[in-house]
Amino acid sequence: MSRSLSGERATATVESAHSQVGPPEPIFAARGEARMMDASEVAQLKAMMEWEGRRTAPPEGFPALPDMPAGRYTSAEYYALEVEHVFRKSWLFAGHLDEIPDPGCWMRWHNAGDPIVIVHGMDGVVRAFHNTCRHRGAPVVTEDRGKSSRLMCGYHNWTYKTDGSLVGVPERRDFPADFDLSCRGLLPVRCELFGKVIFVNFDMEAMPLIEWMGPIAREWEEFAFDRIRLAARHSFDLQCNWKVAMEANMEVYHVPFIHPNTVAPLVDSTRNLNTLYPNGHARMLAPPPRQTDREHVRAIDSPPGWQQIDTVGELGRTCTQSYTLFPNWVSPLSNYFVPPLLFWPTSLTTTRLELVTMALDWGDAPAPDLWTVPDASQPNGRQMSPIILEDTQFGEAIQHSMQGSAFRSVPLSYQEARIYSFHQNLDAMIGVDKVPEPLRVAPVIGPDWVWPNDPRRAQMEREPAT
Ligand code: FES
Numbered sequence: 185m186s187r188s189l190s191g192e193r194a195t196a197t198v199e200s201a202h203s204q205v206g207p208p209e210p211i212f213a214a215r216g217e218a219r220m221m222d223a224s225e226v227a228q229l230k231a232m233m234e235w236e237g238r239r240t241a242p243p244e245g246f247p248a249l250p251d252m253p254a255g256r257y258t259s260a261e262y263y264a265l266e267v268e269h270v271f272r273k274s275w276l277f278a279g280h281l282d283e284i285p286d287p288g289c290w291m292r293w294h295n296a297g298d299p300i301v302i303v304h305g306m307d308g309v310v311r312a313f314h315n316t317c318r319h320r321g322a323p324v325v326t327e328d329r330g331k332s333s334r335l336m337c338g339y340h341n342w343t344y345k346t347d348g349s350l351v352g353v354p355e356r357r358d359f360p361a362d363f364d365l366s367c368r369g370l371l372p373v374r375c376e377l378f379g380k381v382i383f384v385n386f387d388m389e390a391m392p393l394i395e396w397m398g399p400i401a402r403e404w405e406e407f408a409f410d411r412i413r414l415a416a417r418h419s420f421d422l423q424c425n426w427k428v429a430m431e432a433n434m435e436v437y438h439v440p441f442i443h444p445n446t447v448a449p450l451v452d453s454t455r456n457l458n459t460l461y462p463n464g465h466a467r468m469l470a471p472p473p474r475q476t477d478r479e480h481v482r483a484i485d486s487p488p489g490w491q492q493i494d495t496v497g498e499l500g501r502t503c504t505q506s507y508t509l510f511p512n513w514v515s516p517l518s519n520y521f522v523p524p525l526l527f528w529p530t531s532l533t534t535t536r537l538e539l540v541t542m543a544l545d546w547g548d549a550p551a552p553d554l555w556t557v558p559d560a561s562q563p564n565g566r567q568m569s570p571i572i573l574e575d576t577q578f579g580e581a582i583q584h585s586m587q588g589s590a591f592r593s594v595p596l597s598y599q600e601a602r603i604y605s606f607h608q609n610l611d612a613m614i615g616v617d618k619v620p621e622p623l624r625v626a627p628v629i630g631p632d633w634v635w636p637n638d639p640r641r642a643q644m645e646r647e648p649a650t
């Protein structure tokens with residue numbers, strides 16, 4: 185694991201690699217100014233969770249969700265559309281600033297197709313480039329991580345500055361006199377930070393990260409993305425479509441049945457409240473069962489030295505809240521951890537699951553790792569934790585079934601609407617006209633059910649608690 189940023193609180197910056205105009209803008213206000221949810225918003229969300237527990241049918245006006253076509257999980261054509269239009273156009277988690285802490289540090293990244301190098305520039309700006317030499321395509325860096333003030337391709341030693349510009353071509357005399365080095369810099373990939381977390385986007389025309397995140401950017405301020413350190417990052421290969429794996433983490437319907445002793449004591453699945461956000465993101469909020477004091481459970485589970493994220497508000501401390509950051513990030517954020525699970529498609533029927541733990545500080549205690557446990561028999565010395573094993577246990581068999589003749593379609597309940605909304609957004613991002621009609625989902629969840637709209641509030645006010 186790499187070291188942290190020497191204890192100081194870095195000023196997070198936004199910088200698009202393709203636009204070098206003007207100084208970087210700060211995202212985060214000074215510590216102590218994190219915008220917390222106000223008391224009335226917290227009270228309303230708590231009341232809505234109780235209302236969700238009391239209702240005897242889906243909320244008034246909530247659309248019946250048509251079955252989703254089976255082919256969305258088994259069609260090579262649909263998979264190709266996802267890769268081209270979703271993973272090439274979305275903001276994707278790439279890493280943590282702790283992995284490239286100093287100017288000159290760089291790391292390879294290739295979780296979404298093209299090989300990329302992410303560089304902490306000598307000028308302090310973090311940028312991403314295709315790791316493809318502009319001469320004859322050799323990789324410019326060949327190690328996973330490194331540190332150098334220049335990037336030099338090993339094949340013929342073309343040399344680039346950390347801002348991507350080409351500054352050295354051996355035997356320059358043999359190229360034409362008008363051979364313009366300034367047109368031959370490394371090709372950029374969009375790269376922006378949310379606090380210390382690095383995101384990339386292959387689409388040079390994509391909206392800025394902060395706009396893509398929408399209301400989530402404000403809600404995540406209290407989780408101190410500008411101060412959290414990288415504690416653990418491991419990946420595992422799964423034998424199922426990436427959506428099969430990810431959807432196991434996008435509803436709590438399954439919690440009492442496959443997590444009776446792990447998650448169920450912490451999450452009351454009947455009182456969960458899903459909120460759908462623009463761009464396919466979503467939040468699930470659920471209190472602990474009435475007999476569980478969540479703060480007490482966490483205090484027992486968390487060894488001394490693990491520092492709580494002091495700005496986290498009441499809901500993050502007392503409830504489970506899990507966010508989908510479209511397309512492939514799911515994270516239950518709390519006052520102890522920012523632990524995203526990332527689902528990377530490696531083929532139609534295989535997925536790389538990346539398990540990340542970020543936390544504020546852990547003193548002299550071992551670095552926290554929420555999702556993996558030691559296992560000397562595994563290549564990286566780690567195994568998925570019991571909760572992750574529970575969530576992934578059916579993936580391979582589901583995929584096998586899905587490719588058989590008995591799997592026709594997927595009926596989803598109101599409680600699984602986060603999954604349906606995710607699929608609607610997949611089709612929207614691909615462009616509905618490009619999706620073969622038999623594979624489309626009907627866009628029945630309209631904007632009236634997407635933040636900031638929520639017809640459930642009015643219904644709850646008409647039906648006060650008895
Ligand atoms: S391929 Fe990189 S210098 Fe020739």
Ligand SMILES: [Fe+2]
Nearest residue numbers: 432433443575
């Ligand atoms: Fe689960």
